[in-house]
Amino acid sequence: MNRIDTPHRIANPHYAARNARRAVYAKLPRAPLTASPVPRLTSLYHHDEAGPYGDRRYPGNCSGELVKDLLTFFAPATVLDPMTGSGTCYDVCRELGVPCRSLDLREGFDACDPETFPAEGTQDFCWAHPPYWRMKRYCDDPRDLSAAPTLGDFLDRYAAFIANCHRALRPGGTLAILMGDYSDREQGFVPLVYHTKRLAFAEGFRQACTDIIRFSHGASSGTKVYRSAFIPGLHDVCTVFEKGR
Numbered sequence: 001m002n003r004i005d006t007p008h009r010i011a012n013p014h015y016a017a018r019n020a021r022r023a024v025y026a027k028l029p030r031a032p033l034t035a036s037p038v039p040r041l042t043s044l045y046h047h048d049e050a051g052p053y054g055d056r057r058y059p060g061n062c063s064g065e066l067v068k069d070l071l072t073f074f075a076p077a078t079v080l081d082p083m084t085g086s087g088t089c090y091d092v093c094r095e096l097g098v099p100c101r102s103l104d105l106r107e108g109f110d111a112c113d114p115e116t117f118p119a120e121g122t123q124d125f126c127w128a129h130p131p132y133w134r135m136k137r138y139c140d141d142p143r144d145l146s147a148a149p150t151l152g153d154f155l156d157r158y159a160a161f162i163a164n165c166h167r168a169l170r171p172g173g174t175l176a177i178l179m180g181d182y183s184d185r186e187q188g189f190v191p192l193v194y195h196t197k198r199l200a201f202a203e204g205f206r207q208a209c210t211d212i213i214r215f216s217h218g219a220s221s222g223t224k225v226y227r228s229a230f231i232p233g234l235h236d237v238c239t240v241f242e243k244g245r
Protein backbone atom coordinates (compact mmCIF):
# COMPACT_ATOMS: atom_id res chain seq x y z
CA MET A 1 0.00 0.00 0.00
CA ASN A 2 1.31 3.44 -0.84
CA ARG A 3 1.92 5.62 2.14
CA ILE A 4 0.69 9.13 1.64
CA ASP A 5 2.22 12.12 3.46
CA THR A 6 -0.94 13.36 5.16
CA PRO A 7 -0.66 16.58 7.19
CA HIS A 8 -1.05 14.42 10.30
CA ARG A 9 1.93 12.25 9.35
CA ILE A 10 4.08 15.23 8.35
CA ALA A 11 3.42 16.86 11.74
CA ASN A 12 4.36 13.66 13.55
CA PRO A 13 8.04 14.04 14.58
CA HIS A 14 8.72 10.28 14.49
CA TYR A 15 7.34 9.97 10.99
CA ALA A 16 9.20 13.10 9.90
CA ALA A 17 12.48 11.81 11.34
CA ARG A 18 12.11 8.41 9.65
CA ASN A 19 11.16 10.06 6.39
CA ALA A 20 14.09 12.45 6.53
CA ARG A 21 16.53 9.51 6.56
CA ARG A 22 15.33 8.26 3.19
CA ALA A 23 17.22 9.41 0.11
CA VAL A 24 15.28 11.95 -1.92
CA TYR A 25 15.74 12.01 -5.69
CA ALA A 26 15.47 15.51 -7.16
CA LYS A 27 15.23 16.35 -10.84
CA LEU A 28 18.09 18.63 -11.83
CA PRO A 29 17.84 21.21 -14.62
CA ARG A 30 19.44 20.17 -17.91
CA ALA A 31 22.88 21.68 -18.40
CA PRO A 32 23.74 23.17 -21.78
CA LEU A 33 26.37 21.44 -23.92
CA THR A 34 29.63 23.36 -23.74
CA ALA A 35 33.26 22.75 -24.71
CA SER A 36 34.09 21.98 -21.07
CA PRO A 37 36.30 18.89 -20.61
CA VAL A 38 34.15 18.04 -17.55
CA PRO A 39 30.46 18.44 -18.52
CA ARG A 40 29.33 17.13 -15.13
CA LEU A 41 30.97 20.14 -13.41
CA THR A 42 28.01 22.52 -13.09
CA SER A 43 26.76 24.90 -10.40
CA LEU A 44 24.98 21.94 -8.74
CA TYR A 45 27.63 19.42 -7.71
CA HIS A 46 25.63 16.41 -6.62
CA HIS A 47 27.95 13.44 -7.16
CA ASP A 48 27.94 11.27 -4.07
CA GLU A 49 31.11 9.27 -4.81
CA ALA A 50 34.10 10.55 -2.82
CA GLY A 51 36.65 8.64 -4.88
CA PRO A 52 39.83 6.95 -3.57
CA TYR A 53 41.37 10.17 -2.27
CA GLY A 54 42.31 11.27 1.24
CA ASP A 55 40.74 9.59 4.23
CA ARG A 56 36.96 9.71 4.69
CA ARG A 57 37.45 9.28 8.46
CA TYR A 58 39.33 12.59 8.70
CA PRO A 59 37.03 15.30 10.16
CA GLY A 60 35.84 17.60 7.38
CA ASN A 61 37.23 15.33 4.67
CA CYS A 62 35.84 16.34 1.27
CA SER A 63 35.23 14.41 -1.91
CA GLY A 64 38.21 14.27 -4.25
CA GLU A 65 35.89 14.19 -7.25
CA LEU A 66 35.18 17.92 -7.05
CA VAL A 67 38.90 18.68 -6.77
CA LYS A 68 39.60 16.41 -9.74
CA ASP A 69 36.91 18.09 -11.86
CA LEU A 70 38.19 21.57 -11.01
CA LEU A 71 41.79 20.63 -11.84
CA THR A 72 40.67 19.03 -15.10
CA PHE A 73 38.76 22.19 -16.02
CA PHE A 74 41.42 24.75 -15.04
CA ALA A 75 44.41 22.54 -15.97
CA PRO A 76 46.96 24.26 -13.70
CA ALA A 77 50.68 23.47 -14.00
CA THR A 78 51.07 23.31 -10.20
CA VAL A 79 48.77 23.16 -7.17
CA LEU A 80 49.08 24.40 -3.59
CA ASP A 81 46.87 22.93 -0.83
CA PRO A 82 47.72 24.85 2.37
CA MET A 83 45.09 23.12 4.58
CA THR A 84 45.45 19.60 3.33
CA GLY A 85 43.86 17.57 6.15
CA SER A 86 43.98 13.94 5.02
CA GLY A 87 45.61 14.84 1.69
CA THR A 88 42.60 14.56 -0.64
CA CYS A 89 43.90 17.18 -3.07
CA TYR A 90 47.40 15.68 -2.99
CA ASP A 91 46.02 12.25 -3.95
CA VAL A 92 44.03 13.74 -6.82
CA CYS A 93 47.10 15.61 -8.07
CA ARG A 94 49.18 12.44 -7.96
CA GLU A 95 46.58 10.68 -10.10
CA LEU A 96 46.48 13.57 -12.59
CA GLY A 97 50.27 13.95 -12.62
CA VAL A 98 50.14 17.57 -11.39
CA PRO A 99 52.86 18.67 -8.93
CA CYS A 100 51.20 19.55 -5.59
CA ARG A 101 52.54 21.24 -2.47
CA SER A 102 50.47 19.95 0.42
CA LEU A 103 50.70 21.61 3.87
CA ASP A 104 48.72 21.75 7.13
CA LEU A 105 48.94 23.11 10.65
CA ARG A 106 49.22 19.50 11.80
CA GLU A 107 52.77 19.60 10.43
CA GLY A 108 53.38 23.05 11.94
CA PHE A 109 52.60 25.15 8.83
CA ASP A 110 50.39 28.15 9.61
CA ALA A 111 48.59 29.24 6.43
CA CYS A 112 47.74 32.60 8.06
CA ASP A 113 51.40 33.53 8.56
CA PRO A 114 52.79 35.61 5.67
CA GLU A 115 56.38 34.81 6.69
CA THR A 116 56.17 31.09 5.96
CA PHE A 117 53.63 31.10 3.13
CA PRO A 118 55.00 30.30 -0.37
CA ALA A 119 56.67 33.30 -1.99
CA GLU A 120 54.97 36.00 -4.05
CA GLY A 121 53.81 35.09 -7.55
CA THR A 122 54.99 31.47 -7.38
CA GLN A 123 51.66 29.58 -7.38
CA ASP A 124 49.38 28.65 -10.25
CA PHE A 125 46.33 27.22 -8.47
CA CYS A 126 45.43 27.11 -4.81
CA TRP A 127 42.82 24.66 -3.47
CA ALA A 128 41.63 25.68 0.00
CA HIS A 129 39.27 23.83 2.30
CA PRO A 130 39.49 25.73 5.60
CA PRO A 131 37.59 24.92 8.81
CA TYR A 132 34.03 26.25 8.83
CA TRP A 133 35.11 28.21 11.91
CA ARG A 134 34.35 25.97 14.94
CA MET A 135 31.99 23.49 13.27
CA LYS A 136 34.74 20.87 13.75
CA ARG A 137 37.67 21.41 16.08
CA TYR A 138 40.94 20.24 14.53
CA CYS A 139 43.44 20.92 17.31
CA ASP A 140 44.09 23.11 20.33
CA ASP A 141 46.85 25.12 18.65
CA PRO A 142 45.64 28.76 18.87
CA ARG A 143 46.76 29.25 15.25
CA ASP A 144 44.14 26.71 14.13
CA LEU A 145 41.27 28.56 12.42
CA SER A 146 38.82 26.22 14.14
CA ALA A 147 40.16 27.33 17.54
CA ALA A 148 39.46 31.06 16.98
CA PRO A 149 37.60 32.15 20.13
CA THR A 150 35.34 34.72 18.43
CA LEU A 151 33.95 35.22 14.94
CA GLY A 152 36.03 38.40 14.70
CA ASP A 153 39.23 36.46 15.46
CA PHE A 154 38.31 33.83 12.90
CA LEU A 155 37.62 36.43 10.19
CA ASP A 156 40.85 38.32 10.93
CA ARG A 157 42.89 35.15 10.49
CA TYR A 158 40.83 34.04 7.48
CA ALA A 159 41.49 37.45 5.86
CA ALA A 160 45.23 36.99 6.48
CA PHE A 161 45.04 33.56 4.83
CA ILE A 162 43.24 34.90 1.75
CA ALA A 163 45.79 37.73 1.50
CA ASN A 164 48.60 35.13 1.60
CA CYS A 165 46.96 33.21 -1.25
CA HIS A 166 46.56 36.39 -3.30
CA ARG A 167 50.21 37.32 -2.87
CA ALA A 168 51.49 33.81 -3.62
CA LEU A 169 49.47 33.35 -6.83
CA ARG A 170 50.90 34.44 -10.16
CA PRO A 171 48.84 37.06 -12.06
CA GLY A 172 45.82 35.22 -13.49
CA GLY A 173 46.23 32.43 -10.92
CA THR A 174 43.24 30.66 -9.39
CA LEU A 175 42.02 30.24 -5.82
CA ALA A 176 39.20 27.73 -5.20
CA ILE A 177 37.77 27.86 -1.65
CA LEU A 178 35.30 25.31 -0.34
CA MET A 179 33.37 26.84 2.57
CA GLY A 180 30.09 26.20 4.37
CA ASP A 181 27.89 28.45 6.49
CA TYR A 182 27.86 27.90 10.24
CA SER A 183 25.32 28.31 13.00
CA ASP A 184 25.00 27.67 16.70
CA ARG A 185 22.87 28.89 19.58
CA GLU A 186 25.29 31.61 20.63
CA GLN A 187 26.05 33.09 17.18
CA GLY A 188 22.89 32.27 15.23
CA PHE A 189 23.47 31.91 11.50
CA VAL A 190 26.96 32.90 10.35
CA PRO A 191 27.16 33.32 6.54
CA LEU A 192 30.76 32.20 6.06
CA VAL A 193 30.32 31.87 2.30
CA TYR A 194 29.38 35.55 2.16
CA HIS A 195 32.40 36.44 4.31
CA THR A 196 34.66 34.40 2.01
CA LYS A 197 33.57 36.46 -0.98
CA ARG A 198 33.70 39.73 0.93
CA LEU A 199 37.27 39.10 2.08
CA ALA A 200 38.43 37.81 -1.31
CA PHE A 201 36.97 40.78 -3.18
CA ALA A 202 38.53 43.18 -0.65
CA GLU A 203 41.89 41.54 -1.38
CA GLY A 204 41.49 42.18 -5.12
CA PHE A 205 40.26 38.80 -6.37
CA ARG A 206 37.43 38.58 -8.89
CA GLN A 207 35.07 35.62 -9.08
CA ALA A 208 36.04 33.38 -12.00
CA CYS A 209 32.81 31.39 -12.54
CA THR A 210 29.47 30.46 -11.03
CA ASP A 211 29.22 29.37 -7.41
CA ILE A 212 29.49 25.59 -7.20
CA ILE A 213 26.91 24.32 -4.72
CA ARG A 214 28.26 21.02 -3.47
CA PHE A 215 25.63 18.67 -2.07
CA SER A 216 26.87 17.45 1.32
CA HIS A 217 26.55 13.71 0.78
CA GLY A 218 27.89 11.72 3.73
CA ALA A 219 27.90 14.62 6.23
CA SER A 220 27.79 13.34 9.82
CA SER A 221 24.96 15.78 10.66
CA GLY A 222 22.72 13.94 8.18
CA THR A 223 22.18 11.10 10.65
CA LYS A 224 21.47 13.30 13.70
CA VAL A 225 18.09 14.04 15.28
CA TYR A 226 17.49 17.52 16.73
CA ARG A 227 14.74 18.69 19.09
CA SER A 228 14.69 22.20 17.69
CA ALA A 229 13.13 23.19 14.37
CA PHE A 230 15.43 24.73 11.74
CA ILE A 231 16.06 24.57 8.01
CA PRO A 232 18.97 22.13 7.53
CA GLY A 233 21.78 23.24 5.23
CA LEU A 234 22.66 20.34 2.91
CA HIS A 235 25.44 21.95 0.91
CA ASP A 236 28.63 23.90 1.03
CA VAL A 237 29.91 26.25 -1.66
CA CYS A 238 33.05 26.23 -3.75
CA THR A 239 33.87 29.73 -4.96
CA VAL A 240 36.57 30.08 -7.60
CA PHE A 241 38.50 33.35 -7.67
CA GLU A 242 41.02 34.74 -10.13
CA LYS A 243 43.89 37.07 -9.35
CA GLY A 244 44.01 40.05 -11.73
CA ARG A 245 46.53 39.84 -14.60
Ligand SMILES: C[S@@+](CC[C@H](N)C(=O)[O-])C[C@H]1O[C@@H](n2cnc3c(N)ncnc32)[C@H](O)[C@@H]1O
Nearest residue numbers: 060061062083085086088105110111129144145
Ligand atom coordinates in the same frame (compact mmCIF):
# COMPACT_ATOMS: atom_id res chain seq x y z
C1 LIG B 1 38.24 21.01 6.47
S1 LIG B 1 39.80 20.37 6.93
C2 LIG B 1 40.51 19.93 5.37
C3 LIG B 1 40.09 18.54 4.97
C4 LIG B 1 40.67 18.09 3.65
N1 LIG B 1 40.08 18.83 2.55
C5 LIG B 1 40.43 16.61 3.46
O1 LIG B 1 39.71 16.22 2.50
O2 LIG B 1 40.90 15.82 4.27
C6 LIG B 1 40.65 21.84 7.40
C7 LIG B 1 42.11 21.67 7.71
O3 LIG B 1 42.66 22.97 7.99
C8 LIG B 1 43.72 22.79 8.89
N2 LIG B 1 44.03 24.12 9.48
C9 LIG B 1 43.31 24.84 10.38
N3 LIG B 1 43.92 26.02 10.65
C10 LIG B 1 45.04 26.05 9.89
C11 LIG B 1 46.08 26.99 9.72
N4 LIG B 1 46.12 28.15 10.40
N5 LIG B 1 47.09 26.69 8.86
C12 LIG B 1 47.10 25.52 8.17
N6 LIG B 1 46.14 24.57 8.29
C13 LIG B 1 45.12 24.84 9.14
C14 LIG B 1 43.22 21.74 9.87
O4 LIG B 1 44.31 21.09 10.50
C15 LIG B 1 42.43 20.80 8.93
O5 LIG B 1 43.24 19.72 8.54
